[in-house]
Each structure stands twice: as C-alpha cells, then as structure tokens.
Amino acid sequence: xxxxxxxxxxxxxxxxxxxxxxxxxxxxxxxxxxxxxxxxxxxxxxxxxxxxxxxxxxxxxxxxxxxxxxxxxxxxxxxxxxxxxxxxxxxxxxxxxxxxxxxxxxxxxxxxxxxxxxxxxxxx
Numbered sequence: 001x002x003x004x005x006x007x008x009x010x011x012x013x014x015x016x017x018x019x020x021x022x023x024x025x026x027x028x029x030x031x032x033x034x035x036x037x038x039x040x041x042x043x044x045x046x047x048x049x050x051x052x053x054x055x056x057x058x059x060x061x062x063x064x065x066x067x068x069x070x071x072x073x074x075x076x077x078x079x080x081x082x083x084x085x086x087x088x089x090x091x092x093x094x095x096x097x098x099x100x101x102x103x104x105x106x107x108x109x110x111x112x113x114x115x116x117x118x119x120x121x122x123x124x
Contacts, residue, residue, distance in 0.1 A: 001026050002024070002025070002026040002027045002098070002113045003024070003025045003026055003113075004022060004023075004024050004096050004097065004098055004113050004114060004115035005022065005023050005025075005096075005115055005116070006020060006021070006022045006094065006095070006096045006115045006116065006117060006118040007020065007021050007022075007023075007118060008020040008021050008118060009094060009118030009119045009120045010119075010120070010121070011121045011122075011123065012086055012120075012121070012122055012123070013122070013123050014086060014087055014088055014122055014123065014124050015085060015086065016086050016122075017082070017083060017084045017085075017086065018083050018086060018120060019080055019081065019082045019083065020036075020080070020081045020083070020094050020096075020118055020120065021078055021079070021080045021081075022034065022036075022078065022079045022080075022081075022096030022115060023076075023077055023078050024077050024078075024079075024098055024113075025077065027098070027100070027113075028100075029074060029077040029098075030053065030074045031053045031100060031101055032053055032098040032099060032100050032101070032102065033050060033051065033052050033053050033098070033099040033100075033101070033102025033103060033104045033105065033110075034050065034051055034070075034072060034079040034096065034097070034098055034099075034104075035047070035048075035049070035050035035051075035096070035097045035098075035099065035102075035104070035105070035106075035110075035111055036048040036049045036050070036070060036079075036081045036094060036095070036096055036097075037094070037095045037097060037108060038090075038092035038093065038094045038095065038120075039092055039093050039095065039117075040091060040092040040093075043092075045095065045108060046061065047059075047061050047106040047107075047108065048060070048061055048064055048068065048081070048094070049061065049064065049068055049069075049070040049081060050070065050102075050104035050105060050106060051070045051071070051072050051079065051104050052102065052103045052104035053101060053102060053103075053104075055072055055074075057103055057104045058070060058104060059104055059105075059106055061106070063089075064083075064090075067083065067084050067085045067086075068081060068082065068083050068084070069081070069082040069084075070082075079096065081094070083120070086120075086122045087122060088122045088123070088124045089122075090120065090122050091120060091121050091122050092119075092120060093117040093118065093119050093120075094117060094118050094119075094120050095114055095115055095116075095117045096114070096115045097111035097112075097113060097114045097115070098111060098112065098113040098114075099111045099112060100112065
C-alpha cells in the first residue's frame, strides 16, 4: 500500500522560514514525480511546486517563485519544500502528492496518491 506522509508544518512569523517534508513508502519513489499543493480555508487546493521523477524538471507557482525551493532525496524517499520569506497569505494546509512516471505537473488530477496534509501558519 502506497503511503505519503508530510511533516514539518508549524507556526512562523512573516518573513521567516519553514521546511516541510514528505516521505513516500510502498512504491518506487525514484520513478514518481512529486508535487506540493496547498489549501487555505474556504479556498480550492492550489499548486505550489513540483519536481519530475528524474529531478530535471521543476515548476513553481508564480506566487512562490524565488521564495520556495523543492528538492528530492531519492535514497531517502523524501521530498522537501523549503519556504523562505513567508507571508501571511502562505497560510494553508500543505499537501504532498505522488505521480508515477510524472514530469512534475501543476495539474492536481495528475497525482494519484496524496498525504493528509500539514498545517503551515504565518503570523503577521
């Protein structure tokens, strides 16, 4: 059974940094594109960042470009999202998702397996 589990959320002041991570078990992580999405209260789930299974293709939402960095550690089946210069509007539940053989899409329906999410709160 495939499992995706996020960690590292929390409360941070505006301008601060936070790193969220995601571990994938039960499948071949190295052949899965990984994506991060976020959902604020009352809003739709939006794309944040994605990385292809081979790591050569990376995408970011315009709202996080230059502030967030996605990376993957295949030997540890882990993907990280480093978030710097955080803003109150970054407050949301952050979800990690896996897409077998994916190229790192920004389309939510491309991803087959999702984690439960981790809360990130940025205070002003």
